[in-house]
Amino acid sequence: MTPVLSLMSGDVAPILESVDDPEESRWIARAKTGDDAAYLWLLSRYRLRAVRLAAHVLRRDSEAEDVAQEAFIRAFRDIRTLRAERFLPWLYRIVVRLCLDRKRLTRWTSEQPMSAAPELVTAHGVSESVTERVVVEMLLDRLSPPMRAVLVLRELECLDYEEIAGVLGIPIGTVRSRLNSARSQFRILWKENIGDE
Amino acid sequence: MSDDFELDASLRTALRDIPTPAVSADFDARVLAGLKRPQPWWQYVWRSAGPLVTGSACSFAAVVLLALWVTQMPVADTVAPVPAAVSLQAQSHLSQGFGNHLPPVDADMADLDKWLERRNLRAASLLMDPELHEATAPKSEGGRVSQPTNDDRKSDPDRPQGVGMAPGLASRAQVTA
Numbered sequence A: 001m002t003p004v005l006s007l008m009s010g011d012v013a014p015i016l017e018s019v020d021d022p023e024e025s026r027w028i029a030r031a032k033t034g035d036d037a038a039y040l041w042l043l044s045r046y047r048l049r050a051v052r053l054a055a056h057v058l059r060r061d062s063e064a065e066d067v068a069q070e071a072f073i074r075a076f077r078d079i080r081t082l083r084a085e086r087f088l089p090w091l092y093r094i095v096v097r098l099c100l101d102r103k104r105l106t107r108w109t110s111e112q113p114m115s116a117a118p119e120l121v122t123a124h125g126v127s128e129s130v131t132e133r134v135v136v137e138m139l140l141d142r143l144s145p146p147m148r149a150v151l152v153l154r155e156l157e158c159l160d161y162e163e164i165a166g167v168l169g170i171p172i173g174t175v176r177s178r179l180n181s182a183r184s185q186f187r188i189l190w191k192e193n194i195g196d197e
Numbered sequence B: 001m002s003d004d005f006e007l008d009a010s011l012r013t014a015l016r017d018i019p020t021p022a023v024s025a026d027f028d029a030r031v032l033a034g035l036k037r038p039q040p041w042w043q044y045v046w047r048s049a050g051p052l053v054t055g056s057a058c059s060f061a062a063v064v065l066l067a068l069w070v071t072q073m074p075v076a077d078t079v080a081p082v083p084a085a086v087s088l089q090a091q092s093h094l095s096q097g098f099g100n101h102l103p104p105v106d107a108d109m110a111d112l113d114k115w116l117e118r119r120n121l122r123a124a125s126l127l128m129d130p131e132l133h134e135a136t137a138p139k140s141e142g143g144r145v146s147q148p149t150n151d152d153r154k155s156d157p158d159r160p161q162g163v164g165m166a167p168g169l170a171s172r173a174q175v176t177a
Helices: A022-032 A036-058 A061-077 A087-101 A128-142 A145-155 A161-168 A172-195 B002-017 B027-036 B041-071 B084-095 B109-117 B130-136 B150-155 B167-176
Strands: none
Touching: A022 A036, A036 A061, A036 A087, A036 A145, A036 B027, A061 A087, A061 B027, A087 A145, A087 A161, A128 A172, A128 B002, A145 A161, A145 A172, A145 B002, A161 A172, A172 B002
């Protein structure tokens, strides 16, 4: 297993592994027989990513862990149906589906209009990275969950467009348009709050 | 353009800086416990038969909608006009005595039944009907089959003239007799 790109934050596992990972294939084969050790290996490898994706899509840390747990349980129960597909995109698909199925999120209609955003007050002396983070969090709060999912899967999990389309069950063109829309909203927000400084 | 590129990089960096929520220590144990928990029976059934049931339900709904649509379609009230040529042909048939074959207007049910059981000679073939011929032929006497004569035919009031034989053949038989 050769990590191609590693995350900056903490103990989160590398974002991309080689596509054909023989070690993972072995563990998945064992997991298909119901081996608890294999489940634990997969959990230790992908637990944080599942929680992080759920937290970003839901924007509720308290529910993220529950969703990730449910996703793992479903994934392990259905792991016999996993064929040539990689485990991670498959797990992501379950996580995103569970997030979008949450009743409270189904009431979400659309992102808020930009004009309705509160004025961002940047405290003097706050580091630029913190300000950026606040802006990004504001942006995430305004996006609809499907758009958030696209943005996080692309920018944070570094999936390619085809994989994102597979995870979300949407055409690649929709992935591109959602990503463009999210980025352009971010640029507007950035210029409004940071660019004028 | 380069500004956009820098902004995209900032977005990426900031997204990665957002802290991941801490995972509780018993996360793995809870997942394993959840796996050990028996699944409700309907989940097993739904997992295997779900796509089939969904497809069947959709097909059934489509068929019902189609049937409703067909039954509620307006039916044309007017009868298609008979072409003039057909009408003329029918009139000529009536004038040639075809109307005699129609049941009387004041016929009761028994008469109608009798009338309906009559053979329609208009559709008779020019060839002999072997089945009818066999049925109407007299019994063999001493190994010979006696052919009915024209007198026999005339003497049988119930028997329509020319039954079992094409009209052309019947007239030829009269001539030869």
